[in-house]
Amino acid sequence: QVQLQESGPGLVKPSETLSLTCGVSGYSISSGYYWGWIRQPPGKGLQWIGSIYHLGTYYNPSLKSRVTISMDTSKNQFSLKLSSVTAADTAVYYCARGTRYSSHDYWGQGTLVTVSS
Amino acid sequence: QSVLTQPPSVSAAPGQKVTVSCSGSSSNIGDNYVSWYQQLPGTAPKLLIYENNQRPSGIPDRFSGSKSGTSATLGITGLQSGDEADYYCGTWDSSLSADVFGTGTKVTVL
Numbered sequence: 001q002v003q004l005q006e007s008g009p010g011l012v013k014p015s016e017t018l019s020l021t022c023g024v025s026g027y028s029i030s031s032g033y034y035w036g037w038i039r040q041p042p043g044k045g046l047q048w049i050g051s052i053y054h055l056g057t058y059y060n061p062s063l064k065s066r067v068t069i070s071m072d073t074s075k076n077q078f079s080l081k082l083s084s085v086t087a088a089d090t091a092v093y094y095c096a097r098g099t100r101y102s103s104h105d106y107w108g109q110g111t112l113v114t115v116s117s
Numbered sequence: 118q119s120v121l122t123q124p125p126s127v128s129a130a131p132g133q134k135v136t137v138s139c140s141g142s143s144s145n146i147g148d149n150y151v152s153w154y155q156q157l158p159g160t161a162p163k164l165l166i167y168e169n170n171q172r173p174s175g176i177p178d179r180f181s182g183s184k185s186g187t188s189a190t191l192g193i194t195g196l197q198s199g200d201e202a203d204y205y206c207g208t209w210d211s212s213l214s215a216d217v218f219g220t221g222t223k224v225t226v227l
Contacts, residue, residue: 036216045119046154046162046205048216061216094161102209102216103152103167110161 001066004095012089012115017080018082022095023075024107028062034098037069037080039091040110047091051098052078059077085115120145121206121219128225129196137191137222139206145217149209151189153182156203156221165204166191198226 008020022035029035036051050059050070058069068081082089092112096104123142129135139151151169152160164173166182188214189206206219208212 038216038218045221046207046218048218051216055151058214061213098216099167099169101150101152102207103150103164104154104207105164105167105173109160111219 002097002106003039004097004106006093006095006108006111008111008113010112010114012085012113014086014115014117015083015084018080018085018089018113018115019091020080020095020113021077023077024097025076027097028073029071029076029078032058034100035069035071035078036098036104038094038104039089040094040097041088049080049082049093080098087115089113090115119123119220120210120217121208121211123204123206123219123222125220126197126223128227130198131198133196135196135224136193137156137204137206137224139189139191139219141187141189141208141217143172144212145187145208145210146189147187148211151182151184152207153189153191154178154207155200158202158206162205180227190198193224196224196226200224201226209220 034053036053037049066083071078092110094110095108097106151164156162169184170182210217
């Protein structure tokens with residue numbers, strides 16, 4: 001069974017960088033699929049942030065200038081960095097496995113990140 | 118601001134059928150597969166339908182998906198109280214080069 005688990009600080013100060021890691025078990029991330037981040041502001045809908053796969057990364061154009069997603073295959077995990085955060089970046093952040101047809105079939109439980117001084 | 122539009126809410130009595138629509142354009146739904154997700158309160162989204170009408174293992178056949186042109190529809194038959202949740206459509210947008218999600222629909226069992 002594939003399982004994903006987000007980890008990282010729950011509170012980030014404005015203008016700083018949000019950093020999260022997603023640990024994967026039950027599947028080797030180097031074996032394929034896309035590995036992505038999706039967020040959900042409180043009481044709002046889902047927003048795709050970006051994904052990484054063996055051939056590279058691709059990001060939401062509206063966030064691209066601030067986002068970096070990377071993989072550590074030795075630890076079977078991938079990470080998200082979002083720079084220059086503001087209160088608008090406060091959200092539950094999910095990591096998820098994606099397929100070539102943009103379905104996300106396994107999700108982490110999500111982690112709430114609050115941007116506040 | 119989402120490029121996929123869903124009704125904010127739909128409702129029906131237990132045992133009845135509901136449908137949730139998802140309206141897009143030629144660059145997203147019109148050109149790519151659609152997925153549907155169920156999000157129960159306080160939990161992560163769960164994949165219900167992929168590739169327009171396929172159900173992952175373990176998803177009951179009460180849930181169905183279809184696509185026509187630039188719109189997609191999720192159907193839920195034999196509605197149960199446990200189906201009360203938010204439902205999202207999702208697909209790839211070829212113009213934006215991005216995964217996109219619908220605005221979300223809250224399904225209420227009366």
